[in-house]
Amino acid sequence: QVQLVESGGGLVQPGGSLRLSCAASGLTFRMYTMGWFRQAPGKEREFVTAISWNGGSTYYADSVRGRFTISRDNAKNTVYLQMNTLKPEDTAVYYCAAPDVQFGSLWNQPGQYRRWGQGTQVTVSS
Numbered sequence: 341q342v343q344l345v346e347s348g349g350g351l352v353q354p355g356g357s358l359r360l361s362c363a364a365s366g367l368t369f370r371m372y373t374m375g376w377f378r379q380a381p382g383k384e385r386e387f388v389t390a391i392s393w394n395g396g397s398t399y400y401a402d403s404v405r406g407r408f409t410i411s412r413d414n415a416k417n418t419v420y421l422q423m424n425t426l427k428p429e430d431t432a433v434y435y436c437a438a439p440d441v442q443f444g445s446l447w448n449q450p451g452q453y454r455r456w457g458q459g460t461q462v463t464v465s466s
Contacts, residue, residue, distance in 0.1 A: 342366040342455045344436050349460030360421040362436030370414040371442040376421050378432035387448040399446035426464045433459040
């Protein structure tokens, strides 16, 4: 059974930083693209970033490019999201996700991912 467990969320002031982690189990982690999505109240789930199975390629939404960095440690079965220069509009529940397909592309649609974590709340407010 695949499990994705996010951690690291919290309350941070505008301009601050947070680092999210997503620990994976039940799948051969090193073979899968991993993605981060977020969902704010009353809004649809939106793509944040994705990283290829070997960490060699990344893809970011325009809204976070230059501020957020995705990385992974295949030895630890963990993907990370370093978030800097946070803005109030970054407030959302953040989810990590994995597709069904091994060695897949850097997909940016929620429907292309089949395994999801429970999410971690990030609140950016003064």
